Amino acid sequence: MHEKYSYDFLYDFTLAVFRKIGCPQEHANIASKVLLSADLRGIDSHGVARLSGYVRLWETGRINPRPQIKIVHETPSTAVVDGDRGLGLIVAPYAMKVAMQKAENVGTGWVSVKNSNHFGIAGYHAMMALDQDMIGMAMTNASALVAPTFSAERMLGTNPIAVAIPAKSQPAFVADFATTTVANGKLEVAQRKKQDISLGWAQDKEGNPSTDAFAVKEGGSLLPLGGDREHASHKGYALGSIVDIFSAVLSGASYGPWAPPFPAYIPVPQNMPGQGLGHFLGAMRVDAFRPKEEFLEHMDNWIKRFRNARRTDENQPVLIPGDPERAMESVYMKEGIPLLQSVEEDLQKLGDKLEVEWDKKDKG
Amino acid sequence: MHEKYSYDFLYDFTLAVFRKIGCPQEHANIASKVLLSADLRGIDSHGVARLSGYVRLWETGRINPRPQIKIVHETPSTAVVDGDRGLGLIVAPYAMKVAMQKAENVGTGWVSVKNSNHFGIAGYHAMMALDQDMIGMAMTNASALVAPTFSAERMLGTNPIAVAIPAKSQPAFVADFATTTVANGKLEVAQRKKQDISLGWAQDKEGNPSTDAFAVKEGGSLLPLGGDREHASHKGYALGSIVDIFSAVLSGASYGPWAPPFPAYIPVPQNMPGQGLGHFLGAMRVDAFRPKEEFLEHMDNWIKRFRNARRTDENQPVLIPGDPERAMESVYMKEGIPLLQSVEEDLQKLGDKLEVEWDKKDKG
DSSP states (O other), X not given: OOEEEOHHHHHHHHHHHHHHTTOOHHHHHHHHHHHHHHHHTTOXXXXXXXXXXXXXXXXXXXXXXXXXXXXXXXXTTEEEEEOTTOOHHHHHHHHHHHHHHHHHHHSEEEEXXXXXXXXXXXXXXXXXXXXXXXXXXXXXXXXXXXXXXXXXXXXXXXXXXXXXXXXXXXXXXXXXXXXBSSOHHHHHHHHHHTOOOOTTSEEOTTSOEEOOTTTTTTTOEEOBTTSSGGGTHXXXXXXXXXXXXXXXXXXXXXXXXXXXXXXTTSOOOTTOSSSSEEEEEEEEEGGGTSOHHHHHHHHHHHHHHHHTSOBSSTTSOOOOTTHHHHHHHHHHHHHOEEEOHHHHHHHHHHHHHHTOOOOGGGOO | OXXXXXXXXXXXXXXXHHHHTTOOHHHHXXXXXXXXXXXXXXXXXXXXXXXXXXXXXXXXXXXXXXXXXXXXXXXXXXXXXXXXXXXXXXXXHHHHHHHHHHHHHHSEEEEEEEEEOOOSXXXXXXXXXXXXXXXXXXXXXXXXXXXXXXXOSOOBOOOOEEEXXXXXXXXXXXXXXXXXXXXXXXXXXXXXXXXXXXXXXXXXXXXXXXOOTTTTTTTOEEOBTTSSGGGTHHHHHHHHHHHHIIIIITTTOOOGGGSOOSSTTSXXXXXXXXXXXXXXXXXXXXXXXXXXXXXXXXXXXXXXXXXXXXXXXXXXXXXXXTHHHHHHHHHHHHHOEEEOHHHHHXXXXXXXXXXXXXXXXXXX
């Protein structure tokens, strides 16, 4: 069974690791908060499970722990931000703040980022807008694992999109999803459980649909949302492409199959057309369209009406985007965050290597 | 077999019909151009096949042929446009021009529309931005045909998204797709051919997956992109919801199941929370992010690299969004546009009713 860890314990450990590799205090705080938000929301593949991977990227010089993040071009409603090889966990919040400031000024703000790294979960960055009565959007490209419709070659990342929309009394609408049928994490779960995967999730390296949980590991690729042409995978491919273009072609990051890989032992692609990974952040003031109170009340109405949609199965409620993650966060804050044994061992080893304490006594 | 009609013939007929119902000349020109773009691009369900439906909406007072379209609220980068019950075919281009003007001024422009009607194909409006070296976006809500994940009730429209991105020498990247697995048109094709449909397209009114081409007609619903929970239909549901909220909650149109239906004989929903259908248009100047020439060259590079992705089947090229529609347009401009017999008969009847000539001799 999984051992559980308190949020505070994991946050403090993560903070100490980021400080050890040289991040200034404020950056380490933000990075830890963003990273842990993934674990809290039940997207464990993007949380502390990635911490040792970030450290390895730092060891190989691909992550700069003291980046000079700056705006390199802007208009009243847009900016391009150069992440200076910093952690995406801090570059993206910086960029989102720029977008929100522009939205304050001219109604909306849109920031494309280059020279960044993996940014945790897209939902965190989109949700930053909610406090300011804004709609937030976040997306990122990622190293290529996904084949376009009719292709057997990895050309795109899982390229998630997040959109966060505030409501009045109802919890906010928060969509956060990869543009593939499934994220890689689901294949990893099936690998661990020694189970087959559904058709429509992955294909082998010849491009044949596969039910083998190891298909991608063995040279295959993930499939875009839709799965195959019959079920409109060209739409998932179009979505992943739009994310890639907004996040990386617009900013000057490395796009498509040239996106640099997360595992540090994999060499970066040759002749990269840009720098690092890219992100795209957006913020829209609700009152740039209609009075804030009106909008928030109508969102409550929208949400309540959809919650009450006629169910197929009486025992399975119709969900609003964000419901599962919010429920998970609520449980995990109360009962602790479960970690896989392999992740515990990985973090223990990391603690040993960096001389950061991973002491079982304090987990509470 | 289908009889073919020249673009000019169909354009002139359509123009005459719009003039007959009272549209000013300029509006009738734009409306005809937008409507015919659907036929040209092979999306016949959104072209002249809809013309008699628009006329019936005019007869019942739901379409105003002489709308006073105006901006009712704005900031430097945003606006809300009231369509005054005009044809979406002219309200959306007006709104897109507003978005493009704002993009000229402050980098990007975003317009939410209320009190409008069906706007033809989303791709047309998104593509308006290309001439100005801008990225264009267009989306619209529509009358409810689609059930959320875990629901058997029609709550959302097919709610398409279009994104048009310019390139240098390569044809533009133009994505234009409904956020369902398939648009209703595919079910109509199967009905005519008396064929079954694939699983993942539709469900019956109890919420059981269906292969019956008449499932939706008989009280069922279309399924969101993904088809079922196993294949991530919650993502298609999230996308359709985002389109609904941006197009209708943001502007004051009628959202979700309250979106007014296209067929004029179906009464509008009771207690609608807003006015008419809604759209969302956006424009982003490419040089609001990076120098125009750089961006366009990188788009050429992106497109060429993806065209050269390793094919699963040597005889099936990897496509770029927009390829099929462009190929169709090229053929149809040369050889004429094929119309179904039922559509020909419908247009002939319409011509008789409005005293607009539908003369076989002039079809060329």
